[in-house]
Amino acid sequence: MNKNVISGDFSHAQFGDNTNLQGSNITQAKTVTNELPNALFENLISEINNLIDQDEKTDSLDNVSKMQEAIKTGNIERAKKVFGWLPRAIRTSAAALTIAKTFGIL
Numbered sequence: 001m002n003k004n005v006i007s008g009d010f011s012h013a014q015f016g017d018n019t020n021l022q023g024s025n026i027t028q029a030k031t032v033t034n035e036l037p038n039a040l041f042e043n044l045i046s047e048i049n050n051l052i053d054q055d056e057k058t059d060s061l062d063n064v065s066k067m068q069e070a071i072k073t074g075n076i077e078r079a080k081k082v083f084g085w086l087p088r089a090i091r092t093s094a095a096a097l098t099i100a101k102t103f104g105i106l
Helices: 036-049 054-072 076-085 094-102
Strands: none
Touching: 036 054, 036 094, 054 076
């Protein structure tokens, strides 16, 4: 005999990933990776490569690397600090603002 009884209305319900409504003895798992969207940083690096001043370009590329590492380890305070070291022209670019908003830097 089936002991699974569903009653009520599911209209406007919100379910998470892999929701099982009728199963018995179900084990579900969700794998979440901490991968950074490389395209976001590739766009930022492309902006930095347009800088004319070679020293500013080198420093900025180094700072992006530091910011990526800080984000990977969940150290958002460090990422905010390093973000502030980028030249204003880079910080206000669409690529930088997207990264900042995505990871809570701004």
